[in-house]
Amino acid sequence: MRGRDDDLIVAVDVGSCKVVVAIAAQDDTGELSVIGLGCSESNTGVKDGCIVNINSIRDAITEAINQAEMQAGREVRNVFIAVSGKDIKSQNEQGISTASGMNKEIRRNDIERAVEQAKGISISSDRRILHVLPRWYKVDKQDNIQDPLGMFGTRLEAEVHIITTEETAIRNVLMCFQRMNLEVNAIFLQNIADAKAVLSEDEKELGVLLLDIGAQTTNVSVYYKQAPSYTTVFQKMGGDQITFDLSKGFGIPLGTAEKLKCEVGIADYECTNELEKIQIPAVGGRAAKIHKRSEVVDYIQPRLLEIFGTIRENLKNNDLLDCINGGVVITGGTALLPGIESVAQQVFGVAVRVATLKPYGGLGDKINSPEYSVVNGILGLGDELSGYYGGGSTETKHKRSEGKNTFMTKVSDFIKQFF
Ligand SMILES: Nc1ncnc2c1ncn2[C@@H]1O[C@H](COP(=O)(O)OP(=O)(O)OP(=O)(O)O)[C@@H](O)[C@H]1O
Numbered sequence: 001m002r003g004r005d006d007d008l009i010v011a012v013d014v015g016s017c018k019v020v021v022a023i024a025a026q027d028d029t030g031e032l033s034v035i036g037l038g039c040s041e042s043n044t045g046v047k048d049g050c051i052v053n054i055n056s057i058r059d060a061i062t063e064a065i066n067q068a069e070m071q072a073g074r075e076v077r078n079v080f081i082a083v084s085g086k087d088i089k090s091q092n093e094q095g096i097s098t099a100s101g102m103n104k105e106i107r108r109n110d111i112e113r114a115v116e117q118a119k120g121i122s123i124s125s126d127r128r129i130l131h132v133l134p135r136w137y138k139v140d141k142q143d144n145i146q147d148p149l150g151m152f153g154t155r156l157e158a159e160v161h162i163i164t165t166e167e168t169a170i171r172n173v174l175m176c177f178q179r180m181n182l183e184v185n186a187i188f189l190q191n192i193a194d195a196k197a198v199l200s201e202d203e204k205e206l207g208v209l210l211l212d213i214g215a216q217t218t219n220v221s222v223y224y225k226q227a228p229s230y231t232t233v234f235q236k237m238g239g240d241q242i243t244f245d246l247s248k249g250f251g252i253p254l255g256t257a258e259k260l261k262c263e264v265g266i267a268d269y270e271c272t273n274e275l276e277k278i279q280i281p282a283v284g285g286r287a288a289k290i291h292k293r294s295e296v297v298d299y300i301q302p303r304l305l306e307i308f309g310t311i312r313e314n315l316k317n318n319d320l321l322d323c324i325n326g327g328v329v330i331t332g333g334t335a336l337l338p339g340i341e342s343v344a345q346q347v348f349g350v351a352v353r354v355a356t357l358k359p360y361g362g363l364g365d366k367i368n369s370p371e372y373s374v375v376n377g378i379l380g381l382g383d384e385l386s387g388y389y390g391g392g393s394t395e396t397k398h399k400r401s402e403g404k405n406t407f408m409t410k411v412s413d414f415i416k417q418f419f
């Protein structure tokens with residue numbers, strides 16, 4: 001191996017079925033280029049998005065990092081990671097401060113004080129604040145300000161989105177990386193990375209529902225008026241359930257059902273015709289059976305309707321159904337099921353699309369499918385933060401550091417509180 005990773009951004013997504021690692025470096029034009037990728041199976045170490053076996057997940061992360069290091073020819077020391085958390089909850093809070101500048105000008109310190117006050121919510125001792133995301137600010141009577149720095153005013157109000165999680169889940173992840181002698185620059189909830197990777201500014205302004213349907217979890221986020229409004233994660237909800245349904249329905253082993261789903265799975269009858277046939281291997285040496293392809297929809301569609309129905313009910317209970325007029329965006333591996341948009345459209349009654357991702361250079365085309373949206377988004381977030389954490393040239397450090405805000409600063413504080 002040659003060279004340390006000071007100029008690199010290393011993204012790690014710890015999912016329920018896979019760990020993905022992407023190593024990116026700036027190319028000559030200043031754009032990020034992916035130079036190493038690694039992927040390993042995580043299903044014995046992670047269940048429903050949470051670590052259940054430290055040794056097993058450590059082996060999976062090591063394997064994925066080794067693959068990526070070999071490809072990049074570089075050694076990894078610092079990582080940006082994304083996780084699912086446990087019992088994720090979110091709430092929107094307000095905080096107030098007064099302008100302390102000589103001419104009643106709002107300074108960074110005033111913004112931080114307002115955000116700090118908003119954070120002063122009481123949470124139980126087994127929970128931790130994972131993210132504090134500024135939504136918008138109000139300066140005296142002027143509303144909806146994205147960046148109040150330098151504005152003239154007396155009273156500053158900050159509206160923030162606070163995401164909390166159970167402490168043990170995050171502690172386990174951090175311990176794992178610490179034991180591997182890897183320094184965690186920042187830890188993100190997967191929802192945050194997904195939003196960075198797939199949502200457009202227009203969608204966030206109009207109001208959008210973002211769903212990452214993975215193997216065992218579904219990450220749900222609502223953005224409205226550009227700001228994060230709601231965040232949660234449903235456990236035991238994802239593609240694995242569809243695989244179980246196919247296994248039970250056709251009487252085939254889980255491995256065969258998984259292959260069937262990924263190769264010929266469809267979510268809607270419109271994606272096939274009555275004449276299209278598929279062959280399903282039988283167990284116990286019996287001959288394979290021929291079925292209509294539309295039969296897989298009999299198992300896949302009801303499960304998707306149930307998943308979308310549960311999410312719709314949850315949004316309804318939180319008065320959010322009027323906040324998704326910009327549509328629904330689906331990402332995660334299960335988004336690859338053809339016809340999933342029309343099933344979601346039936347339930348939510350708004351426009352639905354499957355995520356398209358930012359194309360990075362180098363090996364970037366290998367991570368522009370929905371199942372890689374988290375790692376793709378971490379690269380974008382890590383790029384914004386890398387100056388802050390010491391990566392990049394002095395010039396880019398300065399440029400990138402401008403993007404950091406209170407939330408980003410506090411991410412490192414969050415990590416420190418565990419060690
Ligand atoms: N081509 C495909 N068609 C249908 N489903 C697919 C396809 N490819 C992958 N999947 C499913 O996507 C799921 C994995 O998605 P993803 O890689 O996003 O999961 P993960 O991030 O590891 O898990 P989680 O987000 O639940 O922690 C699996 O259930 C897998 O069967």
Ligand SMILES: [Mg+2]
Nearest residue numbers: 015016214332
């Ligand atoms: Mg995932």
